[in-house]
Amino acid sequence: MKRLSVKKVALLGVLTALSLLMFIVESLLSSLVLPGAKIGLSNIFTLLSLFLLGPIEAIILVVARTVLGSVIVGSLSQLMFSLTAGLVSVIVAIIIYILAFDKVSIIALSVLSATIHNIVQTAVFCLITMSTTYFSLLLYLVPLGIIAGALVGVVTQMLIKYIPKSFAEKLL
Amino acid sequence: MKYSIEQLKKQPYFKIGDIIIYALVAIITITLSVVFLIPKEDRALDKVCIYYKDALIYEYDFTSGKGKVTDGYQSYVAEQTKNDKTLVTISTKDGENEVEIAKAYALMAKSDCSSYADCVRSFRPIRQGGDMIICLPNNIRIIGEGKVLQNEIRL
Numbered sequence: 001m002k003r004l005s006v007k008k009v010a011l012l013g014v015l016t017a018l019s020l021l022m023f024i025v026e027s028l029l030s031s032l033v034l035p036g037a038k039i040g041l042s043n044i045f046t047l048l049s050l051f052l053l054g055p056i057e058a059i060i061l062v063v064a065r066t067v068l069g070s071v072i073v074g075s076l077s078q079l080m081f082s083l084t085a086g087l088v089s090v091i092v093a094i095i096i097y098i099l100a101f102d103k104v105s106i107i108a109l110s111v112l113s114a115t116i117h118n119i120v121q122t123a124v125f126c127l128i129t130m131s132t133t134y135f136s137l138l139l140y141l142v143p144l145g146i147i148a149g150a151l152v153g154v155v156t157q158m159l160i161k162y163i164p165k166s167f168a169e170k171l172l
Numbered sequence: 173m174k175y176s177i178e179q180l181k182k183q184p185y186f187k188i189g190d191i192i193i194y195a196l197v198a199i200i201t202i203t204l205s206v207v208f209l210i211p212k213e214d215r216a217l218d219k220v221c222i223y224y225k226d227a228l229i230y231e232y233d234f235t236s237g238k239g240k241v242t243d244g245y246q247s248y249v250a251e252q253t254k255n256d257k258t259l260v261t262i263s264t265k266d267g268e269n270e271v272e273i274a275k276a277y278a279l280m281a282k283s284d285c286s287s288y289a290d291c292v293r294s295f296r297p298i299r300q301g302g303d304m305i306i307c308l309p310n311n312i313r314i315i316g317e318g319k320v321l322q323n324e325i326r327l
Contacts, residue, residue: 051180075286077308103189112193115200129306139208142201160180168177
């Protein structure tokens with residue numbers, strides 16, 4: 001199988017580890033600002049793995065990060081909404097990447113993905129708790145998600161731009 | 173479908189299709205503001221109810237300043253008063269939570285649900301009817317109840 005070369009698996013492992021690290025650091029800091037709000041810096045690595053490795057690798061990264069992240073810093077019930085939201089948003093990113101990447105920039109893709117992540121996460125949370133009260137959180141989660149998504153998009157694009165070409169070619 | 177490093181490096185910060193995406197996101201934001209900002213009603217905080225797996229186990233009345241444990245749940249709930257604050261400890265087989273109730277608010281003070289304890293750190297204190305704090309792992313739900321205040325300014 002050409003897909004799973006040793007280099008690719010190693011790179012995916014490194015990206016997953018970095019993503020998980022960001023996820024943990026962020027969840028320790030996030031609640032100081034606003035309940036439930038996170039920048040989602042771990043998604044820089046999700047996007048990198050989507051662009052550098054491919055859609056399936058990006059899904060593997062999201063699943064690994066949310067499962068391990070929930071085991072380390074959260075609880076299993078937290079996994080329910082972070083996993084569904086993470087998967088839905090990465091799938092949206094993949095669909096855009098496959099169908100419309102020649103017309104959509106990395107930043108816009110990241111913004112849309114972040115917005116969908118917030119909406120799905122809040123919807124799942126309301127479904128689990130059977131209450132609509134926290135749906136109003138979206139009022140500030142969505143605008144914050146747009147800013148965070150844009151930030152993640154810019155950082156991802158910068159990283160891709162400034163990785164030395166020779167280094168990137170050796171990696172892939 | 174894969175782009176080479178060179179193609180990725182040359183990606184511009186803006187492409188024409190972005191307009192559609194930004195418009196879509198803007199529509200979502202505007203819809204949310206319309207839905208959630210207009211019908212904003214203030215509610216008083218008359219009571220705080222604590223539920224364990226959908227069963228009401230404890231009730232605190234702010235007008236009388238007294239709490240009541242539902243019959244049959246006495247072994248789950250321990251109540252103590254400390255300088256104007258009522259501390260309610262709930263021990264179930266799912267875990268232990270401590271709820272702090274004072275003059276105009278209620279909050280989750282402690283929980284052993286996870287190292288992160290979302291219910292303690294992320295939820296804001298209950299200050300009006302309709303507010304709630306949920307601890308999913310321990311199946312505990314704290315809900316504020318109260319009448320809708322019409323034409324009144326809540327201070």
